Amino acid sequence: MVDKNLLSELYPFWKELTPPQEAEIAANTVIRTFKPGEVVHGGGQECTGVLGVIRGRLRTFMLSDEGKEITLFRLVDGDTCMLSASCMIRNISFDVHVSAEIKTEVAIINAAVYDKVAKRNPHVESFMNEIISMRFSEVMWVVEQVLFMKMDKRLSIFLLEQSALDQSDTIVMTHEQIASHLGTAREVVSRVLKYLSNEGHIAVSRKGIKILNRNGLLKMTG
Amino acid sequence: MVDKNLLSELYPFWKELTPPQEAEIAANTVIRTFKPGEVVHGGGQECTGVLGVIRGRLRTFMLSDEGKEITLFRLVDGDTCMLSASCMIRNISFDVHVSAEIKTEVAIINAAVYDKVAKRNPHVESFMNEIISMRFSEVMWVVEQVLFMKMDKRLSIFLLEQSALDQSDTIVMTHEQIASHLGTAREVVSRVLKYLSNEGHIAVSRKGIKILNRNGLLKMTG
Structure with a gap:
């Protein structure tokens, strides 16, 4: 069981959860520490889960068949990544890679559990949608740079x-x-x-x- | 007042609306016909509204300060564009341009009204989020092509x-x-x-x- 105080700091919807929802998320979250360069998501793992950066830095990038890369966005303390749980997001049909840039401690919420709670609690779903729109905007900034x-x-x-x-x-x-x-x-x-x-x-x-x-x-x- | 049958064909959430919600959307939707090449959204209009293509074809693209363009996605009969109503979407901080490729008939729902109904009806909000994720995926496909x-x-x-x-x-x-x-x-x-x-x-x-x-x-x- 992960410390609920930690999760309440990462997720603005925490105060809107019922006690059973809190318990369910906390019971299905793991804390992992990644070394610099270590793969957090990608390369076959289809649904790693919702990533919350406790401390450190993650890099989200695209990788071509030929091994060419480009950084889409980076995640620092307090940031959330939903694209590593794209199995739960309707219509997201692409995959990204996530790796640690420095030693990084991450809280990973099981995607199916997040999805289940989101379906019952609109605050949890709204948070997911806000994060997706934010990442969409960040990717558009990359597109603008690359093209123009x-x-x-x-x-x-x-x-x-x-x-x-x-x-x-x-x-x-x-x-x-x-x-x-x-x-x-x-x-x-x-x-x-x-x-x-x-x-x-x-x-x-x-x-x-x-x-x-x-x-x-x-x-x-x- | 726009024909409700038309809107019910464009929007899967229509059957989930209350009669006052139906009436409010219908009263705040306009039907416009655009000529080939005509601007539908962009170039200063910050919130044109939610676009539903009745018949025709729209092109959504980015435009640089120097006039360079790239097509992000196209919209055909039955398709919806939410990015032309980005004022109502939290965290969407970029703007796109939309123009007609052929003669195109479009139903334009007022963004503030769509937003108001979405805040009360989760089906309307879900539809918006599904469309945004779909466009995000389409843009990622463009990124992949451009880069790789x-x-x-x-x-x-x-x-x-x-x-x-x-x-x-x-x-x-x-x-x-x-x-x-x-x-x-x-x-x-x-x-x-x-x-x-x-x-x-x-x-x-x-x-x-x-x-x-x-x-x-x-x-x-x-």
Whole structure:
């Protein structure tokens, strides 16, 4: 039985549950800790469950048959992923992959149990629908970037976002990893990093990518 | 007052409405006919309403600041679009454009009225959520094509889909129009059409693009 206080912090609908609904969800939730890079969902698991990030960071991405990747959105402390429980969502016909970026503690609610409670409690269903609309919007932002933005702009946005996530001026990532986030080739990332470096916005070294001129990088995203 | 029989054919939740709910929706729905190319939603109209296609075909697309386009999905007889009423959907923070592809008759339900009824009737809300999940899935299919498929495959898929929509072996469209659907440049479309033509799958003439070898084109999509 998972601590109900923990679940009440993750889920805004918790206060709207009946005591039996609380008990049912708590009894069908497991807490798991994932190592950096570990697969949380995808690759055959059809319905991992509803993921609630207690502490850490997850990456949700698409993966092609040829192994090409693109990041759709990331989940940090307090965030929920429903697409890992798409079996319970009518009309969701695609699958995503989720992996841990750093050591991440996740509460996983069994999808069938979530679905059962949602069918009886409109607050639980509303929460699911709000999360799906939020992810839809995040994916549309990715589509907009992929289709309409040049790579120097996309990479500048990515570096600033990553710096905020890591709370650091230095982004410790390989060009290959950045390419996977952006759904492009390593060569493209290397070329654009070189351009941003020539402009004096960043410094690229073996230790990582250091942001030297945050305002300059911000201007690139405009 | 719009004919209730028409609305009951468009909306599966109609039989679950109370008589006052039926009356309220019918009184706040307008029927409009759009000419080919005419804008149905977008370009400043923030909340056109819930669109139900009575007869015809609508195209939903994204448009960049520079005028680049990509088709997200199309709506045919009986289809519903909720993204044209995104003001009523929590967490939907993007906007799409909708235009008529052929002469199209549309029933437009006022968004505030739909929202009001949905808040009281879970069948109406469920329908909205099902449509949003369906569109999310359709957009993910577009993302997959854009990111992971070569243009010869994407164009073959497009020609077969268009042929099915038009119920014709000949697709009467300019290379520019096809490029707008696929979010690419006209030159790219012209080049790939030439390739498909050299392979004997299609014939390109001033009259349009004629499918000569449907099986050959189908193999391209595999």
